[in-house]
Amino acid sequence: MFMLLLISFIILVAIFIFKAYKNTQNIIVRKIKIDNAQTESVSTLNILHLSDLHLENISISAELLYEKLKDEAIDLIALTGDFLDRKRTIPKLIPYLKVLNKLNPKYGIYTVLGNHDYVLKGVDLQTLIGTLNKYNCNVLQNSNETIYIENQPLNIIGIDDFSTHRSDLSSSYQSIKKGTNLVLTHDPNIVLNMKKYDFDYLLAGHFHGGQICYPKAYHLAKMGKLAKMNIIKGLHAQDGRPFYISEGMGQTGVNIRVGSLPEITLHQLSIEKKNANLNPAI
Secondary structure: OHHHHHHHHHHHHHHHHHHHHHHOOOEEEEEEEEEEOOOOOEEEEEEEEEEEHOOOOEEOOHHHHHHHHHHOOOOOOEEEEOOOHHHHHHHHHHHHHHHHOOOOOOOOOEEOOOOHHOOHHHHHHHHHHHHHHHHEEOOOOOEEEEEEEEEEEEEEEEOOOOOOOOOOHHOOOOOOOOOEEEEEEOHHHHHHHOOOOOOEEEEEOHHHHHOOOOOOHHHHHHHHHHHHHOOEEEEEOOOOOEEEEOOOEEOOOOOOOOOOOOOEEEEEEEEEEEOOOOOOOO
């Protein structure tokens, strides 16, 4: 009898693990529309947001990623960190970067780094950054760039990783123009420190939607105040300002998901008419 119970238990565990692994292959594509304009909107920006690829444990190939996105109109690609944490994985990133370029985003690719990326040090970290730059990714480390949408400034603000104490809000917002502020960062906990820093939309990742929830992701409690508030995925607001936490594409630790699925998100952001000045380059 004991042996029969043991065998039954092992079979149930094996089925559970198999299903949890299969969840990593069930990539969800979500579409989110953000219209928080207080005045006239002059245009909308279609943003592809990818986060937490964790290429050591990713269950979607570069080719399948392209197939899922090839028919989407993409204006801008936002990558919010945790690409990998091992030097030998850097070459695996290249096919994905080629696919992102093949999607031909009108306004380019912008990225920040995450805590796992910073496991790399010195030359290895620079190799990662250099690889991103080589494939047309603008790496923002507490810095910003301004592009123009229908002559209106869009400030793309990249705040470095909060969880590894690299965030510098003052530097990130230095010399920004009056316009729409799109913030990219890895750890969304930074929003709790941004009362004095304006943003119209913020994109982040970091939590993987819990990755393993049983039924809650209790193990995330050590990952900051948002996790303790069970704010670990999806669309939320802080001080009336919207932010989105991606469940990510890859996994860390064991390559399984329970109560969470990998996701690709497409965001439609209204660009508000905030500045009457035309782009001087036009």
